[in-house]
Amino acid sequence: MGLVLKHVEQTKSGRWQYRRRVPKAVSEVITKREFKKKLGDSEKEALAAYPRFHAEVEREIAKALQQVEHGEAADRGEATEREAYQVALARATELAPQGTDWITREAIIDRIVSRYRQDPETLDPIGATDVDRLTINLVRNGGIATARPEPTLEDAKKLYLAERRGKETPETFHRFEGQVNRVVDLTCKALGRDPVLTELTRDDARRVRDFMLDQVKSNGERISPSSVARYLNGLRAIINHAATEMDLPATFKSPFNNLSVPQAQGRGSVGEGEKRDPLPPAVLKAVRERICHSAKPDLALIWRLLEGTGCRLAEVTGLRVEDVETTGEFPHIKVAWHENRRLKTQASIRHVPLVGDALEAAKEALKLPREGNMLFPGYGRARGSDAASAALMKHVRAITTDKRHTVHSLRHNMKDRLRLAEVASLDQNIILGHALGEVGDRVYGGTPAKLRVTTRAMERALG
Structure with missing residues (x-):
C-alpha cells in the first residue's frame, strides 16, 4: 500500500506534493485558491517534510479564522x-x-x-x-x-483573559472568566462607561468601590467588604497587567492601587479566622453520626478524611489512588497538582499523615468500585468539590443553623487539636498547607523527615 497522508498526492511525474484548498470561511483573508508545496521525490522525503508544512498551514488557517471572527464581531458592534x-x-x-x-x-x-x-x-x-x-x-x-484608540478596561479584560485561556481546565477557566466579567461589568456600571485606562482617576476608583459596597445579594443582604476587597484585587490585577503588556505611558499608575475598603459597622474586630468556627463536640458528633448512617458511602469517607486530616475539601475529592499510601511506616496522602485539580498555593502541595480513623477511611476508600484513577470517582471531577460541599452541608444544616458552622470548620477543629497538643507552628502549617515563612522552612528538608515529625504531631493531636 502506498503513502496515505491527508492533502498529499502523487503527481504524474512521481513526485509527492501537498495540495489543499483554502477553506471558504477564510477566503477573504487568505486570497490564494490553495496551499501547494512539493514535499519530495520519494515517500521518505514526503514523510519527513509533511508534518512541518501541514502544521504551518494549520496555523495560517487558525490565524485567518481568528481574524474573520474578530471582523465579524466588530461588524456586529461586539468589539471595542x-x-x-x-x-x-x-x-x-x-x-x-x-x-x-x-x-x-x-x-x-x-x-x-x-x-x-x-x-x-x-x-x-x-x-x-x-x-x-x-x-x-x-x-x-x-x-x-488616524490615531489608534487608547485601550479601555474592556480591552484590558480581553487581554487578561487571553493570557489565561489554555492554561486552565475549561471548567476552571469558565469560572475565572465569570468572575472577571462580573468585576469589569460592575466597574463599567459604576462609571457609566467603558473607561479609557489612562483617564481613570482616584475619584473613579472610590466611586467604583462605593458602588460595589452598595450591591445587594439575592438573599437581600449587602455584599460584604471582604467580597468587595476581592473584586478590587481582581480589578487591580487586570489593570496592572495591561500597564505591563499594553502601550500605556511609563508614568501610568492604577488609581485602584492601595485603595482601602471600609469595614461594615460592628465588624471591624472580626478577623479572618473568625469567619468560621470549629464545630462544637456535640455538633461534630451529631453531624458525623448522621453522615455515616445516612449519606452515601463515598461521602461519609470524605467526611472522615476531612475530619482526620484537616485538608481542604477539594484536596480530598481530588485525590487519585496513587496519592494514597496506607502501608509502610508513615501512611499518608499526597496532596499534589494534577490535570483534574489545581491547588490554592504552593504550600498546599504536601504529604499529610494518616492516623487513626483517617487511615481506616483511606483503606476503605481504596476498595470503592471505580473506573479510572480517582479515589472518589463521583467527586473527582471538575466542580466535584462543589457537589460534595453541597451534599455535606445538607447534613450539617440538619444539625446546626449557625452560619459559622460549615464543612470548612473541620480545618479549624484540626487547628485547635494541633494547638492543644502543643504542636510547633511550622509543623501545623505543613499539615494544614499554610504558607511557610522562612526560606529554609520552604526549601530544605526531605519528605521522610517531615512525615516522621508530622505523624508524631498528628498522633498527639488525635490521641
Missing part, C-alpha cells in the same frame, strides 16, 4: 473601538494599499458610505459601525493621521 481599529486597519490596507491615488480612495469610501443613509449637511454615514467609520478615515487619511 481598539479592536475595531485593528480590523479597519487590515481592511483599509487591503482596499487601498500604499500608493493608491486619491480618486480610487474616494471611490472606495463612496462604496462604504453607500450602505448607510447620509446626513444631508455633512454627507457622513448615519449609524455606521466603528469598523466602517474607522476604515473610511484610514482610507482617506492613512494610519499616521
Whole structure:
C-alpha cells in the first residue's frame, strides 16, 4: 500500500506534493485558491517534510479564522473601538494599499458610505459601525493621521483573559472568566462607561468601590467588604497587567492601587479566622453520626478524611489512588497538582499523615468500585468539590443553623487539636498547607523527615 497522508498526492511525474484548498470561511483573508508545496521525490522525503508544512498551514488557517471572527464581531458592534481599529486597519490596507491615488480612495469610501443613509449637511454615514467609520478615515487619511484608540478596561479584560485561556481546565477557566466579567461589568456600571485606562482617576476608583459596597445579594443582604476587597484585587490585577503588556505611558499608575475598603459597622474586630468556627463536640458528633448512617458511602469517607486530616475539601475529592499510601511506616496522602485539580498555593502541595480513623477511611476508600484513577470517582471531577460541599452541608444544616458552622470548620477543629497538643507552628502549617515563612522552612528538608515529625504531631493531636 502506498503513502496515505491527508492533502498529499502523487503527481504524474512521481513526485509527492501537498495540495489543499483554502477553506471558504477564510477566503477573504487568505486570497490564494490553495496551499501547494512539493514535499519530495520519494515517500521518505514526503514523510519527513509533511508534518512541518501541514502544521504551518494549520496555523495560517487558525490565524485567518481568528481574524474573520474578530471582523465579524466588530461588524456586529461586539468589539471595542481598539479592536475595531485593528480590523479597519487590515481592511483599509487591503482596499487601498500604499500608493493608491486619491480618486480610487474616494471611490472606495463612496462604496462604504453607500450602505448607510447620509446626513444631508455633512454627507457622513448615519449609524455606521466603528469598523466602517474607522476604515473610511484610514482610507482617506492613512494610519499616521488616524490615531489608534487608547485601550479601555474592556480591552484590558480581553487581554487578561487571553493570557489565561489554555492554561486552565475549561471548567476552571469558565469560572475565572465569570468572575472577571462580573468585576469589569460592575466597574463599567459604576462609571457609566467603558473607561479609557489612562483617564481613570482616584475619584473613579472610590466611586467604583462605593458602588460595589452598595450591591445587594439575592438573599437581600449587602455584599460584604471582604467580597468587595476581592473584586478590587481582581480589578487591580487586570489593570496592572495591561500597564505591563499594553502601550500605556511609563508614568501610568492604577488609581485602584492601595485603595482601602471600609469595614461594615460592628465588624471591624472580626478577623479572618473568625469567619468560621470549629464545630462544637456535640455538633461534630451529631453531624458525623448522621453522615455515616445516612449519606452515601463515598461521602461519609470524605467526611472522615476531612475530619482526620484537616485538608481542604477539594484536596480530598481530588485525590487519585496513587496519592494514597496506607502501608509502610508513615501512611499518608499526597496532596499534589494534577490535570483534574489545581491547588490554592504552593504550600498546599504536601504529604499529610494518616492516623487513626483517617487511615481506616483511606483503606476503605481504596476498595470503592471505580473506573479510572480517582479515589472518589463521583467527586473527582471538575466542580466535584462543589457537589460534595453541597451534599455535606445538607447534613450539617440538619444539625446546626449557625452560619459559622460549615464543612470548612473541620480545618479549624484540626487547628485547635494541633494547638492543644502543643504542636510547633511550622509543623501545623505543613499539615494544614499554610504558607511557610522562612526560606529554609520552604526549601530544605526531605519528605521522610517531615512525615516522621508530622505523624508524631498528628498522633498527639488525635490521641
